[in-house]
Amino acid sequence: MRFLMVVMAAALTACSAETDPATHDDMHDGAGVVREVAESVNDYVDNFSLLDHKGRAHELYYYDDAPAIAIMIQGNGCPIVRNAWSDYSAVRDQFADKGVEFYMLNANRQDKRSTIAEEADNFSYDMPILNDETQLIAEALGVTRTAEVLVISPSDWSIIYRGPVNDRLGYGQQRAEAKEHYLADALAAAIAGKPVETRIRRSKGCIVNLPETAKVAEHATISYSETIAPMLAENCASCHEEGGIAPWAMNDYSMIEGFAPMIREVVRTKRMPPWSADPHVGKFTNARGLTIEEKQTLVHWIEAGAPRGDGPDPLATRVSDASDWPLGQPDLIIEAPAFDVPASGIVDYQFPTVLNPMDKDIWVKAVTVVPGDKTVVHHALVGSSEKVTKPGEGDYQDVFDNYLIGFVPGAESYIYPESTGVFVKAGGEFRFQMHYTTSGRATTDKTKLGLYFHDTPPKFPLRQQVALNVALGIPPNAADHKEQAYFEFDNPATIYMLFPHSHYRGKSSVFDVLYPDGREETILSVPDYDFNWQHTYSLAEPLDVPKGAKLIHRTLYDNSARNLANPNPDRTVPWGLQSHDEMLYGSFMFRWTAETADNPVHDPLQFGIRQFYGFADKDMDGKLVRTEMGGRLGRAWDNGSMKQADRDGDDALSFAEYYGFRKAQMQRRRSSR
Ligand code: HEC
Structure with a gap:
């Protein structure tokens, strides 16, 4: 692994306009402080995973078979990015069928996901904008200015081009038409397997404030004893201990130092600590995860060489708090x-x-x-x-x-x-x-x-229910296949816990609540679902929902070959219990707000029928029309045997109609037995 050393000017004065390719020597900014970026030409990009402005996860190394990956540095309010966008998106369209991946990346301290999303809306950025909240990725990529584009070659994860899209834009002035098309040329070269002629060009753009790049020397003074070891003890050691589930124990400095590059990797790719909820959505009592600041401290310490420093080693003397029955002797x-x-x-x-x-x-x-x-x-x-x-x-x-x-x-x-x-x-x-x-x-x-x-x-019985969809059909090689199911509460309810479940092709999952007034709210988002970690998400604040609210469970499936866990991308994947088949299975725990242990308000028949209705009613309009009726139900509809179920004769089944029909059907069956 190599780390970039980017020493950047603290003074935020804009560079004078230059059109020449940058060299190591001319990287001075207006304040006369040297910035070294030339080093980065041959540099390799370590894997990372970031959420975009819509909360979707993107992992760099997922695209290891793409001919190239382009990332434009974006920042809200920067006129140069706004102006360069049309050219950047034109290059994207030009290479649409060549498999090149296009991104933007925002590492601005002043920008948040919500404001980035606003900017994207206002300027029609229809591309994922990776939100580098820790700035760790931008630091390692040697980012200095927005509107700069990095082109990464997945063949060896090197940066093969770094510079503007073209020569159209300067500060204050611009040409009507670009004469040179640097980015398109670089991508064409990458696709042809040829080297890019000029790999680094000075880019016009707004300076990205990355204060930590100027503090590299200070990072070597981060205390292992007082900061790093306690952080690991708190967040990692309950698994990373002798006899724990993790494959190695964090039981002294030498272990941490040895695994330091790997710790950097799992933090950058969000693999550890294991916890999959988007931190921007909801609060959970059992949440794990390092704060933005903790991640910065840990990674900076590692990038500074993971120095031992002075002081005792808390990990060496840590006592496992694992006890058989932490709540006392069970009944x-x-x-x-x-x-x-x-x-x-x-x-x-x-x-x-x-x-x-x-x-x-x-x-x-x-x-x-x-x-x-x-x-x-x-x-x-x-x-x-x-x-x-x-x-x-x-x-x-x-x-x-x-x-x-x-x-x-x-x-x-x-x-x-x-x-x-x-x-x-x-x-x-x-x-x-x-x-x-x-x-x-x-x-x-x-x-x-x-x-x-x-x-x-x-006082209150806890109940459990599932929004599921047993009518799955995930097409071969689909990378982004969507399925959903909902459960409609027929009484006011209080939701406590959520549990999304799919198998190897599960990519991301959300639970949304659709209120009777039309308002919709996401209460859990798992942007990077991992079959190996079956987390239960306990809401820190139980959620009261009114009668008629729908809890919608939505899951995206990745049935492409890029999904390494995918057992077979060439198959249409049905619902099935085995992990090579799929599930959409959103379990949740709740109580009926008006129910008490001695006054049950629970209708088990309705409970089961709602489950079916919640995935059959694909457009969620509360009406089952013929196109939403599969298999036996569709056949029964066609042969007229359900005619009487459609009481208002609108050629669709409301829930009440369908429920009435099923209830009568069951009663008939019971009495004929
Ligand atoms: C809930 C248990 C758990 C917690 C908490 C946890 N880990 Fe892990 N860790 C594991 C397991 C299990 C593995 C093996 C890979 C897997 O199953 O995902 C692992 C693997 C790793 C690896 C990769 C080594 C390898 O297997 O290649 C690193 C590095 C790591 N963990 C670091 C951390 C750090 C740093 C933290 C805290 C910030 C942490 N882990 C918290 C369970 C945990």
Whole structure:
């Protein structure tokens, strides 16, 4: 790995206009301070992942088969960017069918996602604008001015061109027509596999204020002992400890120093700490993640050589706070059957079940999962059911019959919201969904579930429901395939927890609430979904929604070959329990606002029918028309056997009509039995 050293002028005076290609020597700005950018010509770009102004995630190395990637540095209020946009977008259109990727990148301290989105709207920037909130990416790319374009070659991730789009723009003046088309020439060269003639050109633009580039010397004084080690202990060590799920333990400075480049990578690509929610959307009690400032400090310290400095080493003396039962001795302990985890390879999800030993009903107020072997249990979801699964019959969604807890390392206990509880009927079974990752060592896992009971029934029963879509059909090679389903609340409700689930092709997921007045609000966004980390998102503020509100779960699927986890891009992917098929499965926990334990307002039949209606009604207008009716329903509609269901004769089924029809159908079936 190489780091760029960009020493930049603090004085924000604009450069005098020059049209000549820049050389190392002439990189002086108006204040006479030397800026070295020539170094960067041959530099390589390390991977990064950034969210754009719409909250979508983009990882650089995803595009490793593109002939080139262009990134224009953008900044709000900079006339030169605004003026250069038409030329930049024209080059994009010119190369539309050549597979070149085009981006903008905003690293301005003064710009926020919302203001960048406004600027994009006002100036019709119809391109992802990567929002480099930490400035770490811009620093490493050697960014100095907006309107500069970087062209990266994925063949070796080098920067093959750095400069303006063309020679049209100067400060204050501009030509009517460009004479030289630097960017187009560079891209043409990249596509032809030829070197770019002049790889670095002085660019006109507004200076990007990157104050940390002037403080490189100070970064070497960041204290490992007082700043870095405590940060890692707090955010990482619960997994990165001896016997923890992470493959290496943060147990002293030498480990950190050795893994420093890798830590820099996982922070820049947002892989660690594992947590997938967009920090701009919602607040969650179980959120992880470093703040912008922490990321800057950690990466700057690493880029300064990860110096040990003085002081004690808190990681060397850290005591693991893992204890079997952090909430105390449970009222009931359920032990999953032993499972042999091999030393290597991928282990399919396991669905063990255990008969419920209780002969009376219980109200659960809190749960803890204790993995038998913490080095292999990547996640465990647990629920209960009144039914008993036959051997080999279990699947992913079984745990959601009556969901109890989603465990990922570092989040082993779940105390249900105040005055709520989950009802578990006597008998039936407890169901686990176990995801094991191999650790290089064969082992046997025996995971335990601890349940804590309410002595008397809690005021409010917690419920769980799913917005799902079993009618998936993801076309071959589609990189951005959209699916959705909604659940409409037929009574006022309070939402507590969200859980998006898809498989290897899941790319991003959101939960939106559509209110009866037409207002729509995103309450969770997972821009970079990772099948390996099945996070539960607990809302810091429970959300009250009125009757008629729709909770919409939307997921994008990446069925292209660029998705490394994709088992087969050439297939139309249906709904299926196996991970090589797909799911749209948005589970959530809530309570009916008016429901109490002794006054249930719950209609299980309606609950199930709403689930179906919520994905069949694709345009969400509350009317099922023929084009939204698949399979059996469509056939029944065509042969007239549903005619009487359409009571108002508008050639569509409202929910009430469909529900009435299904209810009557079920009653007929029951009475004929
Ligand atoms: C919830 C548990 C957990 C937390 C918290 C966590 N990690 Fe990890 N880490 C893992 C696991 C598990 C892996 C192995 C790869 C995987 O499964 O994603 C890993 C891998 C890594 C790697 C890559 C090494 C490799 O496997 O190639 C680095 C570096 C890393 N973590 C750094 C960090 C840092 C820095 C933090 C805190 C800011 C952190 N991790 C927090 C669980 C965790």
